[in-house]
Amino acid sequence: MDNATWVEDLAAALAAVKSELAQLGHDLDVIKLSDITYETGIPEGVIRQLFAGEQVTADEIDLSFKERLEFLVRTRVKDDGTPYKLTEIAASVEASKATISSLLSGTRNPGFEVSKKLAEFFRVDPGFFSVRGDKALLRALEPAMRQARLLASLKGQNVELLALRGSLAGGSPQLAEELQEVLEQVVAKAQGAPKPAPEDDPELRELTDTVRALPDRKRRRVMTILRTFVGME
Secondary structure (H helix, E strand, O other), X not given: OOHHHHHHXXXXXXXXXXXXXXXXXOOHHHOOHHHHHHHHOOOHHHHHHHHOOOOOOHHHHOOOHHHHHHHHHHHOEOOOXXXXXXXXXXXXXXXXXXXXXXXXXXXXXXXXXXXXXXXXXXXXXXXXXXXXXXXXXXXXXXXXHHHHHXXXXXXXXXXXXXXXXXXXXXXXXXXXXXXXXXXXXXXXXXXXXXXXXXXXXXXXXXXXXXXXXXXXXXXXHHHHHHHHHOOOO
């Protein structure tokens, strides 16, 4: 498939995403595009251009290895906020500082093992350096769209407790996969049930029972998130 074809296919896919968002009652702001950029390296401005139906080039979407590595060096920092030194990166992948410098300058191509170790060091998906830009973008949008659909399902379902709707809309990284699965179970069952009286809320009971049924480790993670949402921590 040539570049023009997959770029056109990507534009069509994003037009479909935008249309679905509108049907769900959302606008594009429900997706935190800065997070999509963080996951893929594709500039937020380019993503907005794609959603707006504007023309972009393949090179703006499918970044080179050099551009992807530069992005990780710039955005993945130590816990204290300082960037990693080239010597630290080199040591982590069992390469020389000169090798990392050459990769960043684009004068050298990486081997498979170096790419794999760099992905591990920066804690990104193993395919970060190899997956084509359009595929990476659509993959990164999947959880955001899943949250958008869940958010639409929550509307009018009397499941606005714990400020969850706001957290979902913001793409909160604290919304663990386990908690989202619990909510989806609750919504799926609640949609077929009559709306309860405020003093007798089966959705709340259902949420409580589902959380209780989780394995201990998973339940503790979910409860930590819930306590954060309601201001208990």
